[in-house]
Amino acid sequence: MKFKVNEIFTSIQGEGTRAGRVCCFIRLTGCPLRCVYCDTEYAFYNGQMKDLKEILDEVIKQVGTPRPEINAPFVELTGGEPLAHPHAPDLLRHLLTLQYEVAIETAGSHDLSSVPSEIIKIVDRKTPGSGEVDQWLETNLKYLVPGQDELKFVLVNESDYEWSKKWCLKRSIFDQHTVLFSPAWGSLNPQWLAEKIIQDQLPVRFQTQLHKVIWGADRTGV
Numbered sequence: 001m002k003f004k005v006n007e008i009f010t011s012i013q014g015e016g017t018r019a020g021r022v023c024c025f026i027r028l029t030g031c032p033l034r035c036v037y038c039d040t041e042y043a044f045y046n047g048q049m050k051d052l053k054e055i056l057d058e059v060i061k062q063v064g065t066p067r068p069e070i071n072a073p074f075v076e077l078t079g080g081e082p083l084a085h086p087h088a089p090d091l092l093r094h095l096l097t098l099q100y101e102v103a104i105e106t107a108g109s110h111d112l113s114s115v116p117s118e119i120i121k122i123v124d125r126k127t128p129g130s131g132e133v134d135q136w137l138e139t140n141l142k143y144l145v146p147g148q149d150e151l152k153f154v155l156v157n158e159s160d161y162e163w164s165k166k167w168c169l170k171r172s173i174f175d176q177h178t179v180l181f182s183p184a185w186g187s188l189n190p191q192w193l194a195e196k197i198i199q200d201q202l203p204v205r206f207q208t209q210l211h212k213v214i215w216g217a218d219r220t221g222v
């Protein structure tokens with residue numbers, strides 16, 4: 001079982017409700033989408049073929065031997081679009097078997113049914129401003145585990161805010177799932193978004209990309 005891997009690195013988790021934790025990222029190569037704000041274009045094509053054992057050995061080397069207790073080392077499978085790889089669910093299962101706490105970051109355009117339910121799913125719902133709003137499988141909603149998984153909206157402009165709010169209200173998403181609203185870096189004013197969320201008392205979590213605050217927007221491998 002082989003994967004094209006762009007990079008494996010350990011950094012601070014920059015997004016979501018687990019932001020701030022040390023996390024080992026496995027970034028697989030390739031993505032069929034082309035979001036206007038993509039900050040990982042370098043992962044569209046570049047990478048090296050690695051087999052499962054090489055990947056697991058590298059993770060263990062970087063974050064240590066897995067252990068089952070709370071605050072076990074945190075590992076995230078990302079991309080690109082990790083679910084574009086047919087064996088991504090197998091890699092996730094092996095990481096779980098090793099007793100890491102494991103997350104996947106995915107665009108929600110690929111079927112989540114093969115992802116084990118214990119995997120923390122951070123699912124992007126692409127907005128009109130992303131240019132990829134139609135890349136969405138509505139059936140994926142039924143695989144989200146309330147309290148564990150997260151739906152993320154990267155907002156490019158003010159109309160993306162209204163669109164995302166309406167989309168969630170129509171499906172009663174706020175009653176079921178953790179929702180993240182994030183300003184697209186360099187596009188939407190974070191202060192405008194924060195004030196809008198407060199004004200509307202919207203039950204979402206404002207988030208920004210912490211790793212970019214720490215290291216700057218252009219640094220890779222963090």
Ligand code: SF4
Nearest residue numbers: 031033034035038080
């Ligand atoms: S889904 Fe992610 S990796 Fe793919 S183009 Fe969009 S932002 Fe980039």
